[in-house]
Amino acid sequence: AQTVTQSQPEMSVQEAETVTLSCTYDTSESDYYLFWYKQPPSRQMILVIRQEAYKQQNATENRFSVNFQKAAKSFSLKISDSQLGDAAMYFCAYRSGNNAGNMLTFGGGTRLMVKP
Amino acid sequence: DVKVTQSSRYLVKRTGEKVFLECVQDMDHENMFWYRQDPGLGLRLIYFSYDVKMKEKGDIPEGYSVSREKKERFSLILESASTNQTSMYLCASSQWRGYNEQFFGPGTRLTVL
Numbered sequence: 001a002q003t004v005t006q007s008q009p010e011m012s013v014q015e016a017e018t019v020t021l022s023c024t025y026d027t028s029e030s031d032y033y034l035f036w037y038k039q040p041p042s043r044q045m046i047l048v049i050r051q052e053a054y055k056q057q058n059a060t061e062n063r064f065s066v067n068f069q070k071a072a073k074s075f076s077l078k079i080s081d082s083q084l085g086d087a088a089m090y091f092c093a094y095r096s097g098n099n100a101g102n103m104l105t106f107g108g109g110t111r112l113m114v115k116p
Numbered sequence: 117d118v119k120v121t122q123s124s125r126y127l128v129k130r131t132g133e134k135v136f137l138e139c140v141q142d143m144d145h146e147n148m149f150w151y152r153q154d155p156g157l158g159l160r161l162i163y164f165s166y167d168v169k170m171k172e173k174g175d176i177p178e179g180y181s182v183s184r185e186k187k188e189r190f191s192l193i194l195e196s197a198s199t200n201q202t203s204m205y206l207c208a209s210s211q212w213r214g215y216n217e218q219f220f221g222p223g224t225r226l227t228v229l
Contacts, residue, residue, distance in 0.1 A: 004158075006158075009156065035217070037220075043222070044120075044220050044221065044222050044223075045206065045208075045220040046220070047217040047218075050217070091158055091159065102147050102210045102211070102212070102216060102218065103149070103161060103164060103174070104159075104161075104218060105161075106151075106158040106159040106160075107158050108156050108157055108158040109156075109158050
């Protein structure tokens with residue numbers, strides 16, 4: 001079974017600065033997808049960014065980008081120009097490429113605090 | 117605008133009670149999921165359903181059952197609630213194929229006394 005590990009339970013960043021959240025995963029598969037989800041306080045979880053394992057190019061979405069290191073099984077999220085609205089729980093998730101049911105395996109989460 | 121709704125934001129029940137948590141999605145999604153969220157453990161899959169009346173066990177199905185009689189509705193049932201089922205419960209839905217994202221409901225924080 002696949003496992004996803006987020007080694008930083010909490011992180012903090014100064015507004016306008018850059019922060020990187022770490023995620024590692026364990027799998028024997030070569031075809032899979034990785035996701036970062038954001039859960040703001042008392043609000044619904046939303047998708048931030050996703051990465052297909054077969055793509056070498058790192059995904060980016062505005063201020064959010066990933067550093068995908070397939071050999072190292074690492075998938076970190078970089079948030080540039082941090083804003084107060086970025087404060088949230090962030091979850092890394094893995095989806096097998098063979099998974100027709102679209103099931104996800106989540107990491108334990110990282111709470112990001114943004115200081116004004 | 118896509119929507120997944122859950123019947124209650126907060127729920128308090130007593131040990132031994134039967135508890136129903138309901139989830140409704142308006143996106144005509146085939147897949148629906150129930151997760152349990154606990155600090156440090158992230159989200160763990162309880163059950164999922166890929167079609168009406170179809171269900172599959174997730175990682176932690178013990179003590180739970182589910183029902184999906186209509187495509188848009190997926191219910192989580194705690195047959196006899198116990199204190200160790202106090203948690204946040206999240207429902208999600210997605211399309212059947214591809215790496216389509218899951219859309220989440222707001223969650224139900226259940227306390228079992």
